[in-house]
Amino acid sequence: MAAALQAVLQGVPLGIALPAALLVPLLMEHATDRLDARARANLQLVTAEAACHVLQRLAVVHTGLVQAAARHDRHALRRAVKIGHHVLFDSAELLQDDAHPGALSGELIARNRLMLHLADRAARTITPTKSSTPPRWPHRTGRRQAVGAPAPGLRKSSQPAIEPSPAT
DSSP states (O other), X not given: OHHHHHXXXXXXXXXXXXXXXXXXXXXXXXHHHHHHHHHXXXXXXXXXXXXXXXXXXXXXXXHXXXXXXXXXXXXXXXXXXXXXXXXXXXXXXXXXXXXOGGGGHHHHHHHHHHHHHHHHHHHHHHSOOGGGSOOSOTTXXXXXXXXXXXXXXXXXXXXXXXOOOOOO
């Protein structure tokens, strides 16, 4: 009712403010029920302790994927996060029925391997390997030469070097 009084003071006609104030509690009851139903459709509840441990391990790997995607703007990382999200929710759906993870071990192992494969590919995307980076100077062989030594294939000149004259 305080909101209706505030609305009337702001210039809203009483014929609009009063019915709206009376309908808000009814709308809120209906809205919260509908919102709860929508949330339940997208929510997976897992209560068994062993199942929670399995999901926790998967969630840790998925968190690493999300953090990598946040730091590096690459399509491969965003795709890995999306796939990891589905793997995580599919695993939760499997474990939701209070089933022991041992009974579903084959399916869970496959999902765990997929998640680890995604993390491995994400790590490779972020840090290139030595073989994938081109050398800075492809003409160099990797041997270090002494400063002032002639380049390979060149001989020293037979003429003496010109020495600077001492300043007087």
